[in-house]
Amino acid sequence: MKHIGITGIGTFLPDAIVTNNDLEKIVDTSDEWIRTRTGIEERRIANEAMDTSHMAVIAAKNAIMDAGLAAGEIDLILVATATPDFAFPSVATMVQEALEIPTTPAMDISAACSGFVYALVTGKQFIESNTYKNVLVIGSEKFSKILDWSDRTTCVLFGDGAGAVVLSEVSEGKGILSFELGADGAGGKHLLVNPKSNTVVMNGREVFKFSVRQLPESTLQVVENAGLTIDDIDLLIPHQANVRILDAAAARLGIPKDKISTSVRKHGNTSAASIPLALSYELEKGKIEDGDILVFVGFGGGLTWGSVCLRWGI
Numbered sequence: 001m002k003h004i005g006i007t008g009i010g011t012f013l014p015d016a017i018v019t020n021n022d023l024e025k026i027v028d029t030s031d032e033w034i035r036t037r038t039g040i041e042e043r044r045i046a047n048e049a050m051d052t053s054h055m056a057v058i059a060a061k062n063a064i065m066d067a068g069l070a071a072g073e074i075d076l077i078l079v080a081t082a083t084p085d086f087a088f089p090s091v092a093t094m095v096q097e098a099l100e101i102p103t104t105p106a107m108d109i110s111a112a113c114s115g116f117v118y119a120l121v122t123g124k125q126f127i128e129s130n131t132y133k134n135v136l137v138i139g140s141e142k143f144s145k146i147l148d149w150s151d152r153t154t155c156v157l158f159g160d161g162a163g164a165v166v167l168s169e170v171s172e173g174k175g176i177l178s179f180e181l182g183a184d185g186a187g188g189k190h191l192l193v194n195p196k197s198n199t200v201v202m203n204g205r206e207v208f209k210f211s212v213r214q215l216p217e218s219t220l221q222v223v224e225n226a227g228l229t230i231d232d233i234d235l236l237i238p239h240q241a242n243v244r245i246l247d248a249a250a251a252r253l254g255i256p257k258d259k260i261s262t263s264v265r266k267h268g269n270t271s272a273a274s275i276p277l278a279l280s281y282e283l284e285k286g287k288i289e290d291g292d293i294l295v296f297v298g299f300g301g302g303l304t305w306g307s308v309c310l311r312w313g314i
C-alpha cells in the first residue's frame, strides 16, 4: 500500500492588510463587533491586477520549490476555488501555462470552502492508483471580487489568498491515514452567489449551525477511520470561518483550544485557501513537528464538508 503525504507547501497573501477599523469607514460596523462575533482582526485584499490565478501561481511555485521538484515533475494540477478568473479556462490550466508544463492535466474543483480537502483526496487517488507521482493541489480565492461591499453581514468576513501543496509518496506510517467527504445539497440555499449581482449571500445563522455540528462530526469520523481517537490529534486545522465555530468545536470534541488553528484572526475567511494558509501559519510558528497527527476539516457552501487525517512528515 502506498503512503501519500504533503512533500512541499507554498502560500501567497496579498500585501494590503485591511483592518476592522478600515471597514468601519465603509459599512456600519465596529472592530468590537467583528472581533467578538468572528475573532477576525484583519484580512488581506488583493488589488485589481491580482486575480485568483496569479495568487495560485505564486503559491504553486513556492510549493514546488519547497518539495525540491522541478515544475516538469508535476503530473497533475488541481485547483480548489469558488472564485475563478473565468468560468473557463480553469484556473488550473492558467497555472499550467504559467508553470510552462504543457500537456500536464489540470482542472478546477468546485466545493467552496471544502474545496481544498476535496482536491487533496482527489489527488491522493491518482497517486494511489499508480497513475501519477506528484500532484499539485492549490486552494486560491479572491473573495473580495464577489462581495457586496455595502453588506456588513458578509463583507467583513472574507479575505483573499492562496495556498498550495505537493502530494507525493512518503515513507511508511507518514501521510494521509484516512479521509471523509460529504454534502447536503438541500442546504445549498443558505450560502450562494446571487447570479444577478454576482455577490455572496449567506444565511449566517444556518451556516453557523451547520458548521458547529459538522466540524466535530467530520473530525470524529475521520479519526475513527484512521483507527485513532480525538486524544491522538496534535493539531486540528479546520476551515477558518469564525473563531466562535472553532471554539464550539473544541468544546464539543473536548480538545484544548491550543490544539485548534485560529489563523482566521489574521486572514479572515479565505474559503478554499484557508486550510493550506493555516497549515503554513502553524508551521511558521513551529507548532507542527515531524510525526504529529493533523486533521484538516473543510465545511461550507454546497453545503459540503470533508476531512483528512494525516501523520505529518515525509
Ligand code: UT7
Binding pocket: 028, 029, 030, 033, 034, 037, 038, 113, 152, 153, 154, 156, 203, 204, 205, 207, 208, 211, 241, 242, 245, 269, 271, 299, 300, 301
Ligand atoms: O465559509 C463558509 C462557512 N461560513 C461560516 O461558517 C459562517 C457562519 N456564520 C457566522 O459566522 C455568523 O453567523 C456571522 C459571523 C456571519 C454572524 O454572527 P451572528 O452572531 O450569527 O450574528 P447575526 O447574524 O445573528 O446578527 C446579529 C446582529 C444583527 O443585528 P440585529 O438584527 O440583532 O439588530 C445584525 O444585523 O448583528 C448585526 N450585524 C452586524 N453588526 C455590526 C451583522 N453583521 C454586522 C457587522 N457589524 N458586520
